[in-house]
Amino acid sequence: MSILTIxxxxxxxxxxxxxxxxxFVWFRLRKSKENLxxxxxxxxxxxxxxxxxxxxNAIDIPSYVIALKYQTLGIFIMLVALIWFVxxxxxxxxxxxxxxxxxxxxxxxxxxxxxxxxxxxSxxxxxxxxxxPWGEQYTTAKGIDNPLKFISxxxxxxxxxxxxDASIQLVKKGDKRRAFWIGGSSFFFILLAGTHTPLVDAGIIQSPYIISFSFLAIILAMALEISYGVYDSANLSKEVIANERRWKSLWENVQFLVCGVNKDGxxxxxxxxxxxxxxxxxxxxxxxxFNSIISSNSKSAIKTLGEIFxxxxxxxxxxxxxxxxxxEDRKIFWSNVILKDxxxxxxxxxxIGNDITEKINAEDALMKAVEELQEMKDRLEDEVVYLQQEMTSDKFKDIIGESPAINYVLSRVEEVAQSDTTVLLEGETGVGKExxxxxxxxxxxxxxxxxxxVNCAALPANILESELFxxxxxxxxxxxxxxxxxxxxxxxxTLFLDxxxxxxxxxxxxxxRVLEGGEFERLGGEKTIKVNVRIISATNKVLKDEVYAGSFREDLFYRINIFPVSIPPLRQRSDDVPLLVNEFVKTFSVKHKKQIDQxxxxxxxxxxxxDWPGNIRELMNVIERAVITTKGNKLKLVDQFKTSTKIKEEQEGGLSSLGEVERDHILKVLxxxxxxxSGGDGAANILNLHPNTLRSKMEKLDIRKSFK
Incomplete structure (x- = not known):
């Protein structure tokens, strides 16, 4: 076998x-593309x-061309794979x-x-x-260069x-050993292939091309570098394994939750x-x-963390x-450490997680207790203010009177009191509806x-709404x-709507809505509040007329008119006047430090x-003025009273004026x-008057419904 062959x-x-x-190494590890x-x-x-x-060793041109073409293919595979490897x-x-x-x-x-x-x-x-020199022969070719040879x-x-460029970057990173292996092997390749080949082509020296040995030099240099890397990795792996054992030993003994997740989650x-x-x-x-261990109410938090990452x-x-x-859901505060290859x-x-479930639950319970205490405080403050207002207006505790009219009212009270039925109190101003x-x-x-x-007439609409709700x-x-x-x-x-x-x-x-379902929302609020309240309403107007006039909802009227109670005016219970006067005199005598007993x-x-158009309230004011001005122990009135028209007619049998006759006639028709x-069976149709004209006459003649 020749030396060249060897x-x-x-x-x-x-x-x-x-x-x-x-x-083989790549086949075992698979993930290491550098090995491949x-x-x-x-x-x-x-x-x-x-x-x-x-x-x-070629002896003819065809075999030489085949060898040359596949040699070029080998160069392609070698250099392309090498540059991607680097x-x-x-x-x-x-x-x-x-x-x-x-x-x-x-x-x-x-x-x-x-x-x-x-x-x-070509x-x-x-x-x-x-x-x-030692007599061994080898084959070379003589021919015309391919015009496209420059491409290679x-x-x-x-x-x-x-x-x-790669060597310079490694030097800048401080990795001089790797820079040496890349730069040194490349320099050797250039020295052998880049210098020897042109000299042979020029005929200056007579020698076979030695590209194979220049490639062998690079492969050996890279293999040596990889072996150094493997050695370093082995030492590093030992250190990593030792550190990992120490860390795991620590993690197994801490009172924290530790969870490791790979890059795929x-x-x-x-x-x-x-x-x-x-x-x-x-x-x-x-x-x-890791999604399998996350609580459903924390999915959005995980999504947010992913977006941040x-x-x-x-x-x-x-x-x-x-x-x-x-x-059970456990609330964990996690400290996250990112791992990199x-x-x-x-x-x-x-x-690394800290279980703070009990702490949060305790804080939530404390906050809830604070909120409940604040709510109770606010409620008590509101009730104190309200009760102070009510105490100042609560002058008399009992309903005074023995007349059949007032006894009938009290019997109605006995009938409805024990139920939760909505009550409508009808009567003139001052008759004592509250x-x-x-x-x-x-x-x-x-x-x-x-x-x-709540007095519905005392406040503007916007203030009344906030007062109610x-x-x-x-x-x-x-x-x-x-x-x-x-x-x-x-x-x-009980809520009294006067x-x-x-x-x-x-x-x-x-x-x-409150009457039907017991629920509402505060102004500016979205939370529905449910209450259990009995409603008692009162009016000095004829609500049916207000419904006809369009100022009062018909459905609301029927909802509050379940149990109506009519309270008679004082002129229809004149027998109770002495009892009321005696009670008022006693009360105001104490208030104004008087001793009136007659x-x-x-x-x-x-x-x-x-006839007391202002009813009990007017009587009460008259008596208080009399008590204030009376000298001695005998009550003396300061107000002048005229006997009512009806009483005068009964006592004197006199004639009535045209206005009085008109008033009585309208009253009888009503x-x-x-x-x-209004309507076909209404008083305006019988009197042949427009409903608005009739209402004007009723106001002019002081005609008001008498509640019996």
Whole structure:
């Protein structure tokens, strides 16, 4: 066997052996693409050596051309795989150069196999057999160069630029050893292939091409570098394993939950405290996706963390709940540590969690207790203010009177008091409707609960709405804190709506909703509040007429008119005047520090004969003025009273004026029509008057419905 055969066989065998070793390593590890690329580069170098040996021993042009073409293919495989290997393994170099290098070489290979004589020659004239100094012969070709041969030379220049750039970047990173292996082996390759080949082509020296040995030098240098890397990795792995053992030992003994997740989100480590907290066994969690342990109410938090990681490549600490084996949610505050591989790429997360469930529950319970105390405080403050207002107006405790008219009213009170039925009190101003409402409440099962009064005529619509239903903080200018309305204050008790006929139309639907369902929202609020309130309404108007006039909702009228109670005016219960006068004299004597114990009969008679358009309220004011001005112990009136028209007619039998006759006639017609004004069976139709004209006359003649 010749020396050339021995040397070239050694070269391609060495390269092939190295290539197969790293191909086997790649096959076992799979994820290491650097091993695959290096094995391809070594196998490419082996192909170059093998076909270069065939070319050296070729005896005819066809066999020489075949050897030359496949030698060029080997060069392509070797150099392309090598440049990609350097890019990935060393992590340096410019990727655009690698892509350009690859595309140019691919074009060269296409030209190589399309051209009859390959990319080197367009035509081979003859083969020459040359002798070496020791007498051994080898084959060379003499021919015309391919015009496209320069295409295969361009990648060589790009390879030099790439290697130099990669070496410089490694030096800047402080990795001089790797820079030496890349730069040194490349320099040796350039020295052998770049210097020796032109000298042979020029005929200056007579020698075979030694590209195979220059490739062998690079492969050996890279293999040596990889072996250093493996050695370093082995030492590093030992250190990592030792550190991992220390960390795991620490994690297994801390009172924190530790969860390791790989880059695909699969759990690869769980410590014993996590298992103790959740009740799972290790095999029930390991190799499961971390989403399987996350509570459903924390899915949005996980999504937010993912978005932050995508934008900032960072995972902040976060409160994320997990679900235990028995379905309980545990609130865990996680500190997240991002893991990276040797190339600095994301490789997973180690999350260390502190179980703060009991702490949060305690804080929630405390906050709830504080809120309940604040709510109770606000309610008590509202009730105190309200009760103070009510106490100042609560001048008389009992309903005074023994007349049949008032006894009938009290019998109606007894009938309805024990139920929760809505009551409508009808009567003129000053007849004591609120006193009757209180009597109903005091006789009811709600007697120990609040009795709350609202005068619907005393407040504008916007203020009345907030008074009834309350408001949230910020609902309007000046609403600097939340306030409960009268409905909430009256919860489980009784709400008395006085002058309900004056309730604004825009509030009536809201009141109807409370009456029907017991629910409403505060002004500016969205939370529905439910209450259990009995409603007692009162009016000094004829609500049916208000419904006809369109100022009162018909559905609301029927809802509050379930149990109507008519309270008679004082002129229809004149027998009760002496009792009322005596009670008022006693009360105001104490108030004004007087000692009045005599009331002349003439005074009582005068008071009984008056028709009292202001009813009990007017009588009370008259008596208070008399008590204030009386000197001594005998009551003396300061007001002058005229006997009523009806009483005068009965006493004197005199004639009535035209206006009085008109008033009496209209009154009789209204009573006959049950006080219905409009419609075919209304008083206006019988009197042949327009309904509005009749209403004007009623106002002019002071005609008001008398509640019996």
């Amino acid at each position: 040397l070239w066989t050694f070269a391609f065998t060495a390269c092939l052996t190295i290539g197969l070793i790293y191909l 690329l290096f094995s391809l580069a070594a196998i490419g170098a082996a192909i170059v050596g093998f076909f270069e040996l065939l070319a050296l 890019l990935f393994y060393f992590g340096t170099g410019r990727k655009w150069i690698v892509w350009l290098f690859t595309f140019i070489w691919m074009f060269s290979i296409i030209v190589n196999f399309i051209s009859p004589n390959g990319v080197v020659y 035509e081979i004239m003859e083969l020459n057999r040359l002798s070496l 030379d361009i990648p060589s220049l790009l390879l030099v630029i790439f290697i130099v 699969v759990i690869n480590y769980i410590n014993s405290y996590y298992l103790k907290t959740t009740g799972y066994r290790s095999e029930e969690v390991i190799n499961k996706h 995508q934008k900032e490549n960072n995972l902040p600490n976060a409160l994320v709940s997990i679900t235990t084996k028995n379905g 040797k190339d600095g790429n994301y490789d997973g997360v180690v999350a 006193r009757i409402a209180r009597a109903i409440h005091q006789k009811s099962l709600r007697v120990n609960q609040p009795f709350v009064v 309350g408001y949230e903080k910020g609902a309007f200018t000046g609403a600097d804190k939340q306030r409960r309305g009268r409905f909430e204050l009256a919860d489980k008790g 002058e309900i006929a004056d309730l604004p139309l825009e509030i009536q639907p809201k009141l109807l 009331i002349p009969q003439s005074t009582l008679t005068k008071l009984q004969n008056y 009573e006959a029509c049950d006080w219905k004004i």
